[in-house]
Amino acid sequence: MAAGPPNREAVVDASDVARSGTAASTQVVPNGGLAYTVLGRAAGGERVLDAVADHLDDAPSGTVDLLIDDLAPVAEREGIGSAIAFANRLSDRFEGQANRIAIGYSFEGPAEFVSRIGARVGSVTGADAETVAAVERLSRDDPTTFGYVRRHWDEAKRGIEECDRNYPQSKQVHAVLADPETTPRTLGAALSGLVTLGALDTWSETVGPTRYDLTAYRPNRAWAVGVAIEADAADD
Known part of the structure; x- marks a missing residue:
């Protein structure tokens, strides 16, 4: 992957900011450099992954970095099992297509997630x-x-x-x-x-x-x- 900023970016928003009543929509900025898909908090895991796949479909394998901002709210709201299952499905679905998959997890979330996902990931970062x-x-x-x-x-x-x-x-x-x-x-x-x-x-x-x-x-x-x-x- 070439060094420097990405040629384009895509965001899939399934957070509390986009409430459950919000209709799914995708907006693309005029120059095509950013696509923003709003799903809302009620979107299930597979719907989120499908939205991510839509943005990856026309990208050559190994050219896209995939970042999950924070899975801690999922672990807190739906339990550790749901957060682990989502992370595993994400990895299974995009492991061969994405250049790199990074999963963020804030320390306010249950610590069990870190110990259980550690065996699945290539590296864990954030230790001082x-x-x-x-x-x-x-x-x-x-x-x-x-x-x-x-x-x-x-x-x-x-x-x-x-x-x-x-x-x-x-x-x-x-x-x-x-x-x-x-x-x-x-x-x-x-x-x-x-x-x-x-x-x-x-x-x-x-x-x-x-x-x-x-x-x-x-x-x-x-x-x-x-x-x-x-x-x-x-x-x-």
């Missing part, structure tokens, strides 16, 4: 260098704990955010999870790793089992840790 370095140190210095964090960071993040206690034990965090993959012990190991990686603290005023200080929880850091881990996994 400092977090990547911290994850690499944990992998090198404590590979056992790193293994638990790598497998269960998204479930640990979800447990922290769903727990209404300020200073819970791992079993109390585990108790709020629906259908967990972890046990209280393995969740505790993942939480311990997140402490080492700076996403939360432990509560020091106890002589019993470890309690985690969720008042010191840093959701952005937990998200950055997850992205760094998935970026490393995608590159393996």
